[in-house]
Amino acid sequence: MARGDAEFVEFARAASARLVHAAFLMTGDHHQAEDAAQTALVRTYASWSRVRDDDAYGYARRILVNHLVDGWRRPIREYPTEEIPEQRRDDVADEVATRRWLTAILGALSPRERAIVVLRYYFDLPEAQVARELAISVGTVKSTSSRALGKLRANGPRAADNQEACR
Amino acid sequence: MSELDRLRHAMRVTERGGAPLDLDAVMREGRRLRTRRRVAGAGAAVLTAGLAAVVVVAAVGPGGPSTVERPPPVAAVPTSPVPTAPTPPAGGTPTTLGTPRPTLPPEAERTASPLGQVIDSGIRHGVDQRVYYMVRVSVPGEPRVTIGLAAGRRAPDGTLTTDVLVNDVDGADRSPGFHQVGYDEGGSAAPVPAFGYFVGPAQRITGTVDGRQVTARLARWSDDKQVVIFWFDPADLTPGDRLDGIIARDGDGRRL
Numbered sequence: 232m233a234r235g236d237a238e239f240v241e242f243a244r245a246a247s248a249r250l251v252h253a254a255f256l257m258t259g260d261h262h263q264a265e266d267a268a269q270t271a272l273v274r275t276y277a278s279w280s281r282v283r284d285d286d287a288y289g290y291a292r293r294i295l296v297n298h299l300v301d302g303w304r305r306p307i308r309e310y311p312t313e314e315i316p317e318q319r320r321d322d323v324a325d326e327v328a329t330r331r332w333l334t335a336i337l338g339a340l341s342p343r344e345r346a347i348v349v350l351r352y353y354f355d356l357p358e359a360q361v362a363r364e365l366a367i368s369v370g371t372v373k374s375t376s377s378r379a380l381g382k383l384r385a386n387g388p389r390a391a392d393n394q395e396a397c398r
Numbered sequence: 399m400s401e402l403d404r405l406r407h408a409m410r411v412t413e414r415g416g417a418p419l420d421l422d423a424v425m426r427e428g429r430r431l432r433t434r435r436r437v438a439g440a441g442a443a444v445l446t447a448g449l450a451a452v453v454v455v456a457a458v459g460p461g462g463p464s465t466v467e468r469p470p471p472v473a474a475v476p477t478s479p480v481p482t483a484p485t486p487p488a489g490g491t492p493t494t495l496g497t498p499r500p501t502l503p504p505e506a507e508r509t510a511s512p513l514g515q516v517i518d519s520g521i522r523h524g525v526d527q528r529v530y531y532m533v534r535v536s537v538p539g540e541p542r543v544t545i546g547l548a549a550g551r552r553a554p555d556g557t558l559t560t561d562v563l564v565n566d567v568d569g570a571d572r573s574p575g576f577h578q579v580g581y582d583e584g585g586s587a588a589p590v591p592a593f594g595y596f597v598g599p600a601q602r603i604t605g606t607v608d609g610r611q612v613t614a615r616l617a618r619w620s621d622d623k624q625v626v627i628f629w630f631d632p633a634d635l636t637p638g639d640r641l642d643g644i645i646a647r648d649g650d651g652r653r654l
Contacts, residue, residue, distance in 0.1 A: 236425065239425070240421055240425075243419070243421050243424065244421070247419045247421075248413060248414060249413065251414075251419070252409075252412070252413045252414065256409055265419065268419060269419055269420075269423070269424055269427075270609075271609075272419065272421075272424045272428075273424050273427040273428045273431060274428070274431065274608050274609050275428075276424060276425055276427075276428030276429075277428045277429075277431040277432040277608075278432075278608055279428070281636070281639075290608075290610075293609075293610040294608060294609040294610055296610075297606075297609050297610045297611055298609050326411065326412065329407075329408045329411060329412060330408075330412045332408060333405075333408040333409065333412055336405065336408075348405070349409070352402065352405060352406050352409065353406075353409045353410070363613075363634075364610075366604055366611040366612075366613050380401070380402060383401050383402070383405060384401050
């Protein structure tokens with residue numbers, strides 16, 4: 232394997248789980264998330280010679296987000312039922328409950344709000360960078376983020392109740 | 399724990415390890431995409447030669463000769479028709495993409511002064527400014543093509559060095575929509591950020607490259623406010639990288 236390919240494999244192994252999870256947070260669909268992460272890695276690999284010495288992870292993230300943003304223009308789909316992960320851990324019940332809470336919270340947001348929430352609070356990007364990556368103004372990032380957090384506060388107790396009811 | 403803290407926590411703890419991505423398939427598809435881009439790039443170069451002229455006018459290296467002209471903002475009509483009338487390099491050989499280009503007569507050289515105001519992009523190459531400006535061109539049999547857009551550098555003493563010139567070679571240079579986009583061709587002493595112009599009420603111009611969007615900086619041409627000159631910051635779009643697509647939107651966000 233060429234040196235560049237070995238570097239890419241190492242990069243992809245380190246980055247793929249986070250990319251898939253970010254895509255899942257934005258879409259709520261595991262299959263779509265895996266497809267989106269795969270697309271981002273394909274395009275990153277296609278440009279690897281150019282991006283390998285730069286911010287390869289940021290490059291892959293931007294491709295992922297833009298790929299999903301393009302999907303906003305497609306017809307709205309049903310929010311899928313969350314799958315329960317096949318894990319045997321003591322805290323599996325907590326994780327399932329957290330996942331359900333998260334699914335309920337994010338499900339109440341619009342696609343743009345979800346994208347901004349994921350970029351701001353999962354990737355911890357500053358507002359200006361979120362604005363650049365989504366090609367929107369910083370003001371739009373602030374207002375949308377504020378609206379999303381408002382929904383989060385409004386829906387939090389109800390989602391928590393649902394979470395308790397699920398236990 | 400606040401709702402926001404709880405959200406952050408939830409987003410992190412629900413991350414699953416060992417994502418089942420097929421890296422062999424990723425690399426296989428990546429190689430195919432790379433090949434398609436190369437083929438598409440070659441095809442686009444041929445197509446460009448048929449649609450428009452892109453002329454690298456300052457093929458100079460460090461210490462090499464450069465095209466220098468004082469920039470009085472006055473236009474003059476070329477005294478004889480030429481395929482294009484950019485400023486050729488002093489002592490250098492103009493490079494044309496795709497097709498050979500006839501030598502310019504001396505009159506044409508003298509008339510290639512900036513039309514209207516020279517636009518400072520805010521990009522710096524050492525002490526030089528990256529600037530864009532319109533110049534008068536003349537294309538045989540195409541009376542409605544009279545302007546071309548040049549990417550150049552302005553030295554502290556005001557002298558201009560033209561790096562790349564783009565202009566239409568048919569149709570009308572003021573027809574609504576996008577005209578030729580110029581890219582760095584590797585022949586300039588400084589990298590040339592991608593640039594071009596759009597005719598119409600564009601308030602926002604966005605390009606797409608490798609699936610990501612890049613937003614252009616805009617400036618209206620002083621001689622015709624319908625002409626919107628745009629360029630991409632090198633931090634957003636590496637000079638020489640080709641756009642996959644480009645769109646313009648008006649003030650209400652409508653696509654033009």
